[in-house]
Amino acid sequence: MAEQNSPPSGETLLFLTDEQLRKGIEAMFFAYRGFTADPDRILSELAYGRAHHRAVHFIHRSPGTTVNNLLSILGVTKQSLNRVLRSLVDDGLVESRVGTQDKRERHLHLTEAGRALETKLSQAQRTRMRAAYRAAxxxxxxxxxxxxxxxxxxxxxxxxxxxxxxxxx
Missing domain, CATH: 1.20.5 (Single alpha-helices involved in coiled-coils or other helix-helix interfaces)
Incomplete structure (x- = not known):
């Protein structure tokens, strides 16, 4: 007979109740709040929001990415992304370089200050995820x-x- 506190088997997970799914959804909401809390504090000091964080993250992950690729990844409007990029460029965190093969393209790179911000933001999240992963x-x-x-x-x-x-x- 299985212990009452033992985790459910894979088979029972295939037949989750609406209540179990609701609890999972709520756990995701609260976990996301925790996951974003530390970077939000850092960003608020710079008058930035999560859109700035996502842009900095993906520019860091793919140096030289194009504006169009970033639009596709982030799923935001061009107008919204342009506002975010304009502030990041104006504040010296991102460089926008004209494409060598297609002059209409803009390739995005983090500056040294942008890389420092990305490191600060991602370190806060890595610390939280590392602790959660170790516990789990x-x-x-x-x-x-x-x-x-x-x-x-x-x-x-x-x-x-x-x-x-x-x-x-």
Whole structure:
């Protein structure tokens, strides 16, 4: 007979109740608040928001990425991204370079100050994730990643796999 506190088997996870799913959704909401809390404090000192954080993160992950690629990854309007990029460029955190093959393209790179901000933001999140992963254990870490990957739509999964395949795991 299984212990009452033992984790559910894989088979029972296939038949989750609406209440179990609701609890999972709520856990994601609260975890996201925790995951973004530390960077939000850092960003607020600079009068930046999460859009700035996402832009800095993905420019760091793909130096030289184009504005159009960043638009595709972030899923925001061109107007919204332009506002974010304008402030990052004006504040000396991002450089926008004209493409060598296509002069209409703008390639984005973090400056030294941009890399320092990215490091500060990502370190705060790595610290939180590292502690959570250690507490949960290796099987839970792998399962969590599988759940997250399964929740991605096809286009986002392509972007994710492209970063993963580029050796940025």
């Amino acid at each position: 254990g290796p099987d839970a870490v792998q399962g969590f990643r599988q759940v997250l990957e399964a929740m991605m739509d096809a286009d986002m999964r392509r972007h994710y796999l492209k970063l993963k395949d580029a050796g940025h795991e």
